Amino acid sequence: MNRPFKTAASEMIVHPLKQPKPDSAKLSPEMKLVQEALFKHVGKPIPRKEDGRLITGKGRFSDDFSLPGQTYAAIVRSPYPHARILGIDKTEALASEGVLLVLTGEDILADDIKPIPHNPIPSTNFDMKLRAKDGSAAFTGPHYLLPADKARFVGEAVAIVVAETAAQAADGAEKVLIDWEELPYVTDTAKAAEPAAPTIWDEVPDNVFIDTTFGDIEGTNAAFAEADHVVKAEFHIHRVTGVTMEPRSSLGSYDPETKRYTLYAGSGGAVRQKNELSKVLGIEPKDLRVLSFDVGGNFGTRNRVYVEFGLVLWASARIGRPVKYTATRSESFLTDYQGRDLVTKVELAIRKDGKFLAMRADNLSNVGGRAVSLSPLSKGSGLITGSYDIPYATLRARAVFSNTMCTQAYRSSGRPEVTFAIERLVELAADQLGFDKLELRRKNLIPPSAMPYTNAVGSVYDSGEYEKNMDRALELSDWASFDARKVEAARRGKLLGRGFANYVESSIGTPKERAEIEIKDDGTIEVIIGTQPSGQGHETSFAQVVADMIQVPVEKVWIVLGDTDIVSVGGGSHSGRSMRHAGTVMAMASADLLAEGRKRAADLLGSTPDWIDFEGGVFKLRNSNQTIDIFDLGRRTRASHGKLRVVKDNEMHTPVFPNGAAVCEVEIDRDTGHVQIVRYTTIDDVGRCINPLIVHGQTHGGIAQGVGQAMWELCAIDPNSGQPLAGSFMDYGLPRSDTMPSFKCEIAEVISPTNPLGIKAGGEGGTTPALATVVNAVVDALSEFGVKDIQMPVTPANVWRAMNSGRKAS
Numbered sequence: 001m002n003r004p005f006k007t008a009a010s011e012m013i014v015h016p017l018k019q020p021k022p023d024s025a026k027l028s029p030e031m032k033l034v035q036e037a038l039f040k041h042v043g044k045p046i047p048r049k050e051d052g053r054l055i056t057g058k059g060r061f062s063d064d065f066s067l068p069g070q071t072y073a074a075i076v077r078s079p080y081p082h083a084r085i086l087g088i089d090k091t092e093a094l095a096s097e098g099v100l101l102v103l104t105g106e107d108i109l110a111d112d113i114k115p116i117p118h119n120p121i122p123s124t125n126f127d128m129k130l131r132a133k134d135g136s137a138a139f140t141g142p143h144y145l146l147p148a149d150k151a152r153f154v155g156e157a158v159a160i161v162v163a164e165t166a167a168q169a170a171d172g173a174e175k176v177l178i179d180w181e182e183l184p185y186v187t188d189t190a191k192a193a194e195p196a197a198p199t200i201w202d203e204v205p206d207n208v209f210i211d212t213t214f215g216d217i218e219g220t221n222a223a224f225a226e227a228d229h230v231v232k233a234e235f236h237i238h239r240v241t242g243v244t245m246e247p248r249s250s251l252g253s254y255d256p257e258t259k260r261y262t263l264y265a266g267s268g269g270a271v272r273q274k275n276e277l278s279k280v281l282g283i284e285p286k287d288l289r290v291l292s293f294d295v296g297g298n299f300g301t302r303n304r305v306y307v308e309f310g311l312v313l314w315a316s317a318r319i320g321r322p323v324k325y326t327a328t329r330s331e332s333f334l335t336d337y338q339g340r341d342l343v344t345k346v347e348l349a350i351r352k353d354g355k356f357l358a359m360r361a362d363n364l365s366n367v368g369g370r371a372v373s374l375s376p377l378s379k380g381s382g383l384i385t386g387s388y389d390i391p392y393a394t395l396r397a398r399a400v401f402s403n404t405m406c407t408q409a410y411r412s413s414g415r416p417e418v419t420f421a422i423e424r425l426v427e428l429a430a431d432q433l434g435f436d437k438l439e440l441r442r443k444n445l446i447p448p449s450a451m452p453y454t455n456a457v458g459s460v461y462d463s464g465e466y467e468k469n470m471d472r473a474l475e476l477s478d479w480a481s482f483d484a485r486k487v488e489a490a491r492r493g494k495l496l497g498r499g500f501a502n503y504v505e506s507s508i509g510t511p512k513e514r515a516e517i518e519i520k521d522d523g524t525i526e527v528i529i530g531t532q533p534s535g536q537g538h539e540t541s542f543a544q545v546v547a548d549m550i551q552v553p554v555e556k557v558w559i560v561l562g563d564t565d566i567v568s569v570g571g572g573s574h575s576g577r578s579m580r581h582a583g584t585v586m587a588m589a590s591a592d593l594l595a596e597g598r599k600r601a602a603d604l605l606g607s608t609p610d611w612i613d614f615e616g617g618v619f620k621l622r623n624s625n626q627t628i629d630i631f632d633l634g635r636r637t638r639a640s641h642g643k644l645r646v647v648k649d650n651e652m653h654t655p656v657f658p659n660g661a662a663v664c665e666v667e668i669d670r671d672t673g674h675v676q677i678v679r680y681t682t683i684d685d686v687g688r689c690i691n692p693l694i695v696h697g698q699t700h701g702g703i704a705q706g707v708g709q710a711m712w713e714l715c716a717i718d719p720n721s722g723q724p725l726a727g728s729f730m731d732y733g734l735p736r737s738d739t740m741p742s743f744k745c746e747i748a749e750v751i752s753p754t755n756p757l758g759i760k761a762g763g764e765g766g767t768t769p770a771l772a773t774v775v776n777a778v779v780d781a782l783s784e785f786g787v788k789d790i791q792m793p794v795t796p797a798n799v800w801r802a803m804n805s806g807r808k809a810s
Contacts, residue, residue, distance in 0.1 A: 041544040041554045042757075045693035049554075050539045060293035062249035063326050065264040070251065070322035071100060073312055074169035075331070076159035076176045078151030081403035081722030082185035082198065085150055085158060089177040093161055096175050098168030101319050103311075104159045105148030113314060115142035116305045117279050120371040121378070124511050125653040128381040128457070130374055130397060133211035139203045141370030141401065145280065145307045145314065150183065152200055152369030153404050154724055155334035160311045162323055185403040185722045189236065189343045189366040192402040200369060200401035210365075210374065210399035214381060214457045219392040223358030227349035231429040237417040237771065238792065239341035239366070239407060240713040243734060246296025247332045252312030253322040261288045261313050266295035268303035269532045272510075274564045280310045288313075293562045298534035299705065300409035301337045304372050330727045337373075338715055339410020341366040342380070342417040346425050348390075354435050356444045358392035359385055359456070361421070365399045368406035374399060376407065379506055380414030382459040386422035387466045387502040387659060388444040393456035403722055405715075411705050412764035415505040416771050423501040423772035424789070427779070431788065438474070441502060442467060452753075461504060461657040462752045462760075469661045469683050469748060470502060476744050477663035477681035485665075495668040496678075497781025503769035504659040507761035511653045513581040514569035515589040517546065518645035519634035525550065528560045530567045531582045536763060537694040538578060544690055545583045545757070549590030550630065552617045569649065579690055580759040581652060587756055589648035596646060600637045601628055656752045658760040660684040662703075662769040664777040673800030675711060675778060677741050682769075685748040687760030692747060695762040699745050702763065706770020708735040712793050733793070 053059060090102040120140050121130055132138040146157055159176050163169035184198035191197055192207050199205050224230060250265040261281065267273050270292035278285040295302060312323040327335070342365050349358040361384045365377040381397045430437040445466045446453050453461045474480075482498055489496035516528040527546050531538065543557035550557075561567055598609040601619035605612070605626050613620045620627045628636070634644035665679035682699060689695050712733025716725040726732040751758025771792065778794045779787055787802045 039548055041547045042688070042690050044544070044691065046540060046544060046554060046691055048537045048540045048694065049543065050537065054294065061246050061296050062251070062264055062266040063246065065251050066324070067251065067253055067322040070324050071162050071164060071319065072166040072169045073308070073315060073323050073325040074161045074163070074166070074173040075157045075308065075325070076161065076173045076178070077334070078154060078156045078158055080151060080180060080182055081154050081187060082183040083151050084181040084183060085148065086179040086181055088159060092177065093172045093175040096168070096172040098164040099161060099172040100164065101162040101315055102159060102172070102176060103146065103315060103318070105144065105146040108144055108146050109148055111314070112282060113145060113310070114280050114282060115144050116307070116310065117276050118143060118304055118372050120374045122375055122508070124508050126508060126655050128214060128378045128397070129212070130210045130378055130399070131212050132209060138209045139201065140209065141201055143307070143370050143372065145310045154722060155331070155405060156369065157307050157311070160315060162315050162319060187402055187404050187717045187722050188719065189341055189364060189400065189402065192366065193364055193398065193400045200403065204401060207401045208398050209371070209401065210377065210397065212397050213394065214397065215394040216392050216456065217394050220358045220360060220394040223392045224349040224360070227357050228352035229350040229429070229433055230347055231350065231425060231432055232347040233421070233425050233428055233789070234343070234345045235421055235424060236791070237340050237342045237344070237420055239338045239715045240410070240709050241333060241336050241338045241715055242297060242299045242301035242410060243732070244297025244299070244301065244332070244336070247327040247329055248302065248306060248308070248336065249326040250309045250312050251322060251324045252316045254313065254317040254320070256320060259287060261317070263288065263290045263309060263313055265290065265292060265309050266302060266534070267292045267532060268295070268298050268300070268534060269530065270562050270564050271530045271567060271569060273305055273309065276305045277310055277313065281313060290564045291562060292532055295532070295534035299411040300339065300413060302534065304337060304408055329729070333727045333732060334724055335405055337408035338368070338405050339407060340376070340417060340709070341407050342376070344417065344421045346421045348425050348429055350429060350433065354440050354443050356388055356390045359390050360394050362396045363398065363418070366402050366404065366407060367399050368402060368404045370401070370406055371399065372406040373408045375409040376414035376417070378414065379508070380418040382457060382506060383415055383504060384418050384422065384457060385455050386419060387446060387504045388422070389446045389450065390444070390456055395457055404717065411702065412505055412767040415503070415764070415768045416706060419501065419503045419768050420771040420775070423769070424775065427776055428788065438500065442470065445470065445502070459506065462754050463750050464504065464657065464659045464685055465748070465750055466502060466659060469659065469685060472746065472748070473661035473663050473681055473683045474500070476683065476746060477665070477679060479663065482665070489667055493670055495670060495781040497666050497668065497777045497779070499664045499773045499776025499778070499780060500661070501769035501772040501776060502661050503765070504657050505764060505768045506655045506657050507580060508655040511651045512569065512649065513585045514647065514649045515582070515585040516645070516647045517586070517589045517593050518643055519630055521635055523556065523631045525552065525557045526560055527557060527586060528567055529582050529586065530561070530569050531578045532561055533578070536578065536698065537691065538582070541579060541690045541694055542582055542586060545586050546590055549587050550593065550617065551615065552630070578763070580656065580755055580761060583690065583757045583759055584652060584755050585648055585650040588650055589646050592646040592648055593644070597630055597633055597644065600633055600641055600644070604628060604633070604636065652755065654754045656687065656754055656760040658684065658686055658762070658765050660748070660765050660769070662773045664773040666774070666777040666781055668778065668781045668799060673796040673803060675794055675796070675799060677707065677739070677774070680741055681744045682766060683746045683748055684762065684765040685750045685760065686762035686765065687749065687752045688758040689747050689749055689762065690759070695747060696745055698763045699766040700743055702766025703743055703770055704735045704740060706767040707740070707774055710771045710774035710792050710794060711735070712795065714793050
């Protein structure tokens with residue numbers, strides 16, 4: 001058991017493992033090494049190895065890189081949400097001082113530059129299979145680096161200007177003259193799916209390109225017919241954006257001698273960027289090198305290729321010099337891939353004793369001007385029933401084009417939206433039917449004895465102790481003493497409210513991963529992995545796994561990533577896959593390395609591998625005093641056997657389902673409607689916890705992002721002009737340290753039987769229940785005013801209107 005430990009930020013506790021390890025009989029002899037690992041490093045709160053470099057200014061972020069003779073790019077963007085490009089005049093821009101090049105969509109077609117192959121429909125074995133209404137593969141909208149026909153959202157790139165300096169490029173961009181024909185537009189999610197809405201793509205006249213139904217329609221209808229009560233609700237979970245610390249930046253260079261391209265660009269996975277951009281340029285993948293080192297924030301927004309990445313490469317080949325682009329903060333607000341934007345209609349069939357019988361849902365996802373990723377719709381579709389045992393469910397999952405920036409997976413892709421829907425629906429059901437909100441949940445939670453549990457739309461939850469999580473969260477939050485705190489708050493003129501939410505989320509992600517491990521002559525171990533970090537501490541947690549498998553100090557293990565000339569395979573960091581996929585393949589590679597080590601040690605010591613034991617980094621001939629440590633073995637056998645090095649590929653499709661519960665308390669000022677979070681408690685089942693310090697840090701960040709959406713964040717669009725209204729920090733609210741309380745967080749380790757290390761995921765659980773927990777707390781605080789629901793974000797204006805209208809604020 002990991003002993004409790006504390007930091008100034010929160011109380012952090014780790015529970016012991018709650019389930020037996022995976023059946024060792026199903027593992028290969030070498031993989032039993034994982035079962036037998038001493039775990040001297042795994043499970044320990046080891047400080048992050050990368051922090052010293054990052055906090056002393058030695059990070060290698062995209063904008064830090066420069067090349068001799070580099071030029072600078074500025075992007076010409078559409079001022080209209082929907083407009084046809086009738087012509088572009090480059091003359092004045094090209095005559096501007098310092099301007100070297102102006103390229104447009106016509107040049108894209110002339111040079112045969114291909115669209116970005118986003119492949120937006122998730123394709124692992126267990127993803128929900130999204131299709132067009134007729135069952136065919138859906139049209140998702142080609143994503144050219146620059147469009148030649150029309151712009152489909154405000155801020156869409158329509159030309160690139162390259163100049164000697166950044167200022168000259170910006171000046172040149174102002175002089176590109178475009179003849180526009182304004183077209184009707186639609187930005188609202190629900191309105192985009194209406195029959196009379198303006199058409200975004202001629203190939204999809206009604207804008208709805210995904211329309212798939214999941215579940216048992218007949219069983220659901222029968223259950224609703226037999227129900228004593230039916231509770232309905234409709235919610236719009238609006239769109240937000242990642243607001244990364246470092247605006248996206250890219251530096252492209254083409255070498256005419258080697259005919260190779262090089263790109264410096266932060267991302268969630270350099271290998272994916274390389275493979276997709278090579279297709280855009282029409283070159284072999286080997287002719288493109290992508291370097292993606294430190295990433296100043298991601299949360300999903302940087303996992304897909306941006307047009308500027310391809311533009312700087314293409315422009316560099318055109319002028320024979322490096323080209324650099326760095327977005328302004330306003331460009332980032334406009335054109336970073338955005339998140340959420342789901343309209344969901346839900347209804348719950350309930351027996352008179354409170355048992356949930358069935359659920360219906362209609363989920364409509366706004367993908368923007370083209371489909372970059374359908375991960376949010378797919379992942380949310382599999383979890384509409386949440387943590388509850390609901391025997392029947394039917395879901396209609398739709399995706400719609402609109403004249404807005406593209407949406408993409410954003411922290412806990414799709415899960416906060418459906419968790420919000422089911423948890424708000426349960427609250428409404430309890431209120432309307434007179435049930436206790438907690439007991440109604442408790443009555444319907446999936447019990448541990450039902451695991452693995454197949455929910456009503458086919459997702460198979462691997463493990464979990466949902467009621468224990470619920471009980472522990474209530475205990476940690478001092479739920480029982482709330483009434484006394486409410487009285488005290490009232491004396492100060494404050495309204496105190498509390499909110500609770502259970503959650504279950506999924507972790508799937510790209511199934512393939514590779515690890516390469518080499519014993520180096522300098523007494524270190526080099527691990528090459530393709531899962532790109534963006535602040536999660538991979539250099540530390542990955543090293544902990546390898547250090548335990550090979551039984552060496554963690555300081556001797558170094559993780560190499562981010563350079564596609566070294567890292568050849570890797571699925572990147574997304575969907576909570578990093579630790580599970582990388583940890584598994586690194587453990588497997590470690591087993592292979594030790595198997596090879598036994599063979600070499602046997603040769604040196606005149607024996608056979610089955611007589612060679614391994615402990616503490618040392619090979620030993622059994623029943624003798626002959627030993628050799630793994631580093632000396634590598635040096636001594638290099639000449640005869642080559643480097644002591646292994647490469648291991650693994651493909652893993654089975655998802656895991658992290659879960660937990662959260663409690664929020666808010667105080668609301670009666671006069672102003674100002675909301676202040678005063679307590680926030682979570683418990684998160686992450687499976688085996690590799691590094692509690694890092695997991696708690698991830699939890700804190702996840703809570704802040706979820707709370708941010710619930711309370712302040714909104715990519716607002718003016719319905720009368722289609723213009724985005726949030727283009728700076730003056731317009732877009734973010735959580736700050738002074739608006740967050742100290743969190744009380746606890747980790748529950750119920751290991752997953754789906755992978756050798758028993759890992760689930762720990763990066764997204766803080767976000768998943770936060771929307772529901774905060775809104776539940778605000779509605780509870782406003783109950784005396786007759787408020788039953790409120791639209792996020794719960795700004796003072798929204799809250800004040802709700803207090804004064806006694807109904808849902810819009």
